[in-house]
Amino acid sequence: MRKVLLLSPEEPPYTLWAEALRNHAYQVEIFSTIEEAGERILFNLPDLLVVSESLQPELARDLIFALKYDLSLASLPILLVIRPEKLPEMDWKEYFVDDFICEGASREEVLSRVELAFVRAERLADNNPLTGLPGNTSILRKIEEIIKSDEEWAVGYVDLDNFKPFNDAYGFSRGDEVIRMLARILVHLVDLYAGPKGFVGHIGGDDFVFIVPLEVAEKISQELIRKFDELILNFVDPEDRERGCLITTDRQGVLCRMAWPSVSVALVPIWKERFHHYGEVAAVAAQLKHYVKKIPGSTYLIDRRKEERRNFGID
Amino acid sequence: MIDDKRREIKKKLRGLQGLPTLPPIVAKLTQMIGDETVSAPQIAAVIERDQVLTSKVLRLVNSAFYGFPRRISTVSNAIVLLGLNVIRTLVLTASIFEMMQSRDIGLWEHSLGVAMVSGVLARELRLENPEEVATAGLLHDLGKVVERASLFEDYTRIQKIVQDQKISWREAEKEILHMDHAEIGGYLLNRWNLPERLIDPVSWHHEVSGAKKFPVETAVVQMADLLVRARGFGYGGDPWVPEPEDLVLERVPLDRSRLEKLWPELEGRFYELRFFIQEMREALSA
Known part of the structure; x- marks a missing residue:
C-alpha cells in the first residue's frame, strides 16, 4: 500500500482529503508540525508528501529543499498546497516541488493529482535502481x-x-x-x-x-x-x-x-x-x-x- | 519467567518515536547549519557531543533505507554517507526536552567525559578504532535519557529511592523497572541496527563478562565511566564510584603509573569539555 504523508493542520479540508485517499487504498497520515513530520519522513519514508504551505511557510520551504536536494530522497514526489491568490507571486524555481494543489480543491482533484504524481515518477526511469543516480x-x-x-x-x-x-x-x-x-x-x-x-x-x-x-x-x-x-x-x-x-x-x-x-x-x-x-x-x-x-x-x-x-x- | 514490568517497558521502547535532546545543542546546530562558512567536520564535531543526535545519525545511516545495516559506527563516516542535507533535516526537525533545567545537563556532561576518556584509553591501548570506542562511551548511558524522556514516572521514583535509600541508580532501576539503563540502551541500539561494536559496550558496561565480541572495548568503557565519576565530572544519576570488575582490570592493563602519566592529558581535555558544557548551561538559563 502506498503511503501518503500530509503535512497540514488536522482539520477540513485536509481530513476530508485524507479520507478520500484512504478510500482509494492509500495509507494516509496527517502531521501538523514539521518537527514530527521530519523525523517520520527520514526514518519511515512515505511514497508521497503533501505539504501545506501556509502551515509554516519558511520551514516548509527549507524542508522541501533539503529533501529534494538529497539524491536518495529526490525521487519522493512532493505536492504543495497553496492559496489560489498566492499563485501569481510563486517563484517555482525556489520550490522544488512536483506539482501544486489549490487550497479549495475538490477531493476528486486531489486524488487525481496524487495518482498522476505516481505515474509521472515511474516514467523517469533512466535512474539506476541500486543508487538512484542518473544513467x-x-x-x-x-x-x-x-x-x-x-x-x-x-x-x-x-x-x-x-x-x-x-x-x-x-x-x-x-x-x-x-x-x-x-x-x-x-x-x-x-x-x-x-x-x-x-x-x-x-x-x-x-x-x-x-x-x-x-x-x-x-x-x-x-x-x-x-x-x-x-x-x-x-x-x-x-x-x-x-x-x-x-x-x-x-x-x-x-x-x-x-x-x-x-x-x-x-x-x-x-x-x-x-x-x-x-x-x-x-x-x-x-x-x-x-x-x-x-x-x-x-x-x-x-x-x-x-x-x-x-x-x-x-x- | 513472566515479568509484566519488563514487558511493558519493552513495549514502550518499541513504540518510541524519537528521543528529545538538549535545546541549546539544537539551537547551536541550527545556527551553524544556516551559516555557509561552517564546514561538515565542524558540524560533525558538535553532533559528536550529543548522545541523542549521535544515536539518531547512526540509526539513520544504518537503517534499511540507507543501506548500511550494522556497519557505520562514527558520526564523521555517517555524515559522508548521508550528506549535509539529510543532517540539516535531522537537526531542523529534532525534538527537544520541553522542561530542562541546568542540572539535567549533568548526564550529558558525564557522557561526554566518558566518551573522551574511552577514546584516550583506547588509543593508549592501541585498539583498532579509538573513535569508535569514544562513540560507545558517548552512548553508554543512553538508557538514562530514555528513562528521563519516556518513562518519566519511573524516572522520578528511581530518583527518589536513590536519594532515600542511598543506593546506586542501577540498583534502583532494577527495583523499579526490573531492568537497567544498559539493557535499555542496548535494546534500542540493537533495534536501530547499530553495529555490534557499539551495542556490546553499551549493553555490558556494568557486567563486562557479557560482552562476547568486543570484550576489551566494553572494559574500556567501564573503566572510563569509573574514572569520570572518580574525577567528579558531570552527574550519572548517583554520587557513588563503584569498584571496577576484576575482568576490567585484566582487560585494561593500565596500572597506576601509566594512568598517572595519562592524567595531564585527560585533565586538559576535561577542561576543554567544560567550556562547551558551560556554554550549554548558560544558554539554558538565559
Whole structure:
C-alpha cells in the first residue's frame, strides 16, 4: 500500500482529503508540525508528501529543499498546497516541488493529482535502481552539454579494483552495499565542492562518472580515495582485515589472496573545442584507465596533455 | 519467567518515536547549519557531543533505507554517507526536552567525559578504532535519557529511592523497572541496527563478562565511566564510584603509573569539555 504523508493542520479540508485517499487504498497520515513530520519522513519514508504551505511557510520551504536536494530522497514526489491568490507571486524555481494543489480543491482533484504524481515518477526511469543516480542517457546528455561550454570542466571516470573477488568472497548483497557507499561518498563530495554545478551518474556495476568544474576535480578525487579506503574496512570481515587480504578462488579455481577493493579515478579535463563528441572523451578516459589500473591501491590520474593539445590545435 | 514490568517497558521502547535532546545543542546546530562558512567536520564535531543526535545519525545511516545495516559506527563516516542535507533535516526537525533545567545537563556532561576518556584509553591501548570506542562511551548511558524522556514516572521514583535509600541508580532501576539503563540502551541500539561494536559496550558496561565480541572495548568503557565519576565530572544519576570488575582490570592493563602519566592529558581535555558544557548551561538559563 502506498503511503501518503500530509503535512497540514488536522482539520477540513485536509481530513476530508485524507479520507478520500484512504478510500482509494492509500495509507494516509496527517502531521501538523514539521518537527514530527521530519523525523517520520527520514526514518519511515512515505511514497508521497503533501505539504501545506501556509502551515509554516519558511520551514516548509527549507524542508522541501533539503529533501529534494538529497539524491536518495529526490525521487519522493512532493505536492504543495497553496492559496489560489498566492499563485501569481510563486517563484517555482525556489520550490522544488512536483506539482501544486489549490487550497479549495475538490477531493476528486486531489486524488487525481496524487495518482498522476505516481505515474509521472515511474516514467523517469533512466535512474539506476541500486543508487538512484542518473544513467547513461543523462550522462551522455550532460557530457555533450559541457564540451560546448565556455568554462573548464573535468569528467571523472570512477571504478573499483578487485571488486569481483570481493563479491565472490562475501556475496552480491555486500557488493551492492559497497556500490551504494561509493555512490554516496561521491555524491556528497561533489555536492560539497561543486554544489549545483556538479553531476554524478552511474554507468552501471562499479562504474561511475562525475562532472565538476576543473579546479575542484583533483580535490574531490583525493577525498574520494581517502574516504573510500577508510570506509571499505567496515565491509571487510575482521579476520580478513587482520590477515590483510581476502581468500578466494581465481579463474582457474585456485585459492589465492586478494586485496579488498580500492578505487581508481581517471580525470579528463575539458575545455572549449577540445572534444566534439562524447566518444572522444570516453576514448581519452580509456587510455588513462589503462595506466591507472596498473598502479596498485586507490589512485587517480589526470590527463595533463593540455598545453600540447592546445598548440596542436593552433597548428 | 513472566515479568509484566519488563514487558511493558519493552513495549514502550518499541513504540518510541524519537528521543528529545538538549535545546541549546539544537539551537547551536541550527545556527551553524544556516551559516555557509561552517564546514561538515565542524558540524560533525558538535553532533559528536550529543548522545541523542549521535544515536539518531547512526540509526539513520544504518537503517534499511540507507543501506548500511550494522556497519557505520562514527558520526564523521555517517555524515559522508548521508550528506549535509539529510543532517540539516535531522537537526531542523529534532525534538527537544520541553522542561530542562541546568542540572539535567549533568548526564550529558558525564557522557561526554566518558566518551573522551574511552577514546584516550583506547588509543593508549592501541585498539583498532579509538573513535569508535569514544562513540560507545558517548552512548553508554543512553538508557538514562530514555528513562528521563519516556518513562518519566519511573524516572522520578528511581530518583527518589536513590536519594532515600542511598543506593546506586542501577540498583534502583532494577527495583523499579526490573531492568537497567544498559539493557535499555542496548535494546534500542540493537533495534536501530547499530553495529555490534557499539551495542556490546553499551549493553555490558556494568557486567563486562557479557560482552562476547568486543570484550576489551566494553572494559574500556567501564573503566572510563569509573574514572569520570572518580574525577567528579558531570552527574550519572548517583554520587557513588563503584569498584571496577576484576575482568576490567585484566582487560585494561593500565596500572597506576601509566594512568598517572595519562592524567595531564585527560585533565586538559576535561577542561576543554567544560567550556562547551558551560556554554550549554548558560544558554539554558538565559
